[in-house]
Amino acid sequence: MEGILVIIGIGAVIALISWINSVVEKGRRYDTLKPRLDNxxxxxxxxxxxxxxxxxxxxxxxxxxxxxxxDRTKQLDNREQGVLALSNQKAIGFPWLANAYADFFHLEEMKLARALETKKHPAFTAAEKVRESALRRREAERVARILKYQIEFYENLFPWLADLKSEDIEDEIIRIRVGSIEDPVDDDAARKWLTPEEYSRLPSREKYQTALDRYWTKKKSKWEIGRDYERYIGWRYESQGSVVYYQGIIEGxxxxxxxxxxxxxxRVQIVQCKYWSRGKTIHEKHIFQLYGTMIAYKMDHPEKDVLGHFITLTTLSERARQFANYLGIKVTESTALERYPCIKCNISRGNKEKIYHLPFDQQYxxxxxxxxxxxxxxxxxxxAExxxxxRAFRYHGTK
Structure with a gap:
């Protein structure tokens, strides 16, 4: 019995020692981790x-x-209001408005110059350059505005001037020399579309057909395309029995x-043809021009029933359509140029001779x-043959 008690006592002592060691170890670990926890x-x-x-x-x-x-939004709003206020004064006159615009932008640049001089790290050289630039811009702005308003004013009076913006110098030369497509010393305009060898070697039927085919397929100026468009629209009328005078081509x-x-x-229809690219829009000023020339024609021919017809490849603005409808002008949009029977077969009123004319012939x-x-x-x-x-001979006029 005593042995059992001894064994139990020893076990208790060992357990106590183990517990004490555990407490000591935990205390040591706490001391180690405490600074880290504090950190x-x-x-x-x-x-x-x-x-x-x-x-x-x-x-x-x-x-x-x-x-x-x-603040910046307010500043921009104020600037916009200022510009709009200037724009609303167009009636006062081009020079005054141009000077006002120039002064407005000049003052804006002067503000920038002052800001460069008064900022935390002043930039005096840059400020001086801004002032010099502002003076040059002021004069350039004035001249540019005057010219801009003059052009806009003229375009409103004569809408066809806007058409010239897309023309290049070569197109203008062609327009001025509208009656001289062929070489003045040459009796046959077909030479323009043929090589010298083709002209001398090919039989007449094949020669003229080749020239006609190339007339249709070779690249043309914008003015030439516009002329062909007028001819195409005219053919559509003529094929329905109408008599067509090609005033745009003949009178230039x-x-x-x-x-x-x-x-x-x-019954007479005054027709305006516009072969503009599809991305452009016809505005009301072109409708006004057509209506004005209708009235002028009616004044000169009071016995005629005069109507207007506006035909274009592109489309009209909604406002232009409204004006056309109100003024009684017929509008046909999205009408493309197509190849059509373009050879004119005519019988002379004098000797009854049967002659055909090609698009590049002088009297076409x-x-x-x-x-x-x-x-x-x-x-x-x-x-035709x-x-x-x-084939028509070249016309040399009466002597």
Whole structure:
């Protein structure tokens, strides 16, 4: 029995010693980790403080930015109102308005110059350069504005001037020399579309057909395309029995805004053709021009029933459509140029000689085709010659 008690006592002592060692070890570990825990607590407090400070700075920056944006917006609004106020004074006169615009932008640049001089790190050299540039810009702005308003004013009076903006110098030369497509010393305009070898070697039927095919397929100037468009629209009228005078082509700049004058007995249509690219829009000033030239024609021919027809590849603005509808002008949009039977087969009123005219022939646009009198439009040289028509000679005028 005593042995058992001894064993139990020894076990208790061992357990006590083990517990004491465990407590001591934990105390040692606590002493080791305590500084680290203190550091973590301190770091957490510092992080919290810095986060709060950052949030406060961000809030202050956002408030400042919003205020700056608001101030800038007001500044831009004021500038816009100033520009609009200037724009509304166009009636006062071009020179005054141009000077006002120039002064306005000059003052804006003077503000910039003063800002460069008064900022924290002044830039005096840059400020002086800004002032010099502002003086040059002021004069350039004045001259440019005067010219701009003059051009806009002229375009409003004469809308066809706007068409010239897309023309290049070569197109202008062609327009001026509208009556001289062929070489003045040459009797046959077909030479323009053929090589010398082709002209001398090919039979006449094949030669003229080759020239005609190239007339349609080779690249043309914008003015030439516009001319072909007028011819195409005119053919559509003629093929329905109307008599067409190609005033735009024949009269050139003196056409008075009348590309085609289409007659059916007492009824006359004044037709304006615009072969603009599809991205452009026809505005009301072109409708006004057509209406004005209709009225002028009616005044000169009071016995005629005069109508207007505006035909274009592109589209009209909604406002232009409204004016056209109100003024009784017919509008046909999105009408493309297509190849059509362009050979005019005409019978001479004098000797009854049957002659065909090609688009590059001298008297082509002055030649009228009366469908009920044995005359016709055909597509090929073979068709014309098989019907007994010969090619037109060059017209030299009466002596």
């Amino acid at each position: 973590l607590d301190r770091a957490e407090r510092e992080f919290s403080i810095k986060t709060t400070q950052t949030e406060q700075k961000l809030a202050a920056w956002m408030k400042q930015t919003e205020q700056s944006f608001s 700049f003196d056409d008075l805004g009348r590309d085609l004058i289409v007659s059916n007995g007492n 646009d002055k030649t009228m085709v009366e469908l009920g009198q044995g005359e016709c439009f055909v597509s090929t040289i073979a068709e 098989d019907k007994g028509f010969r």
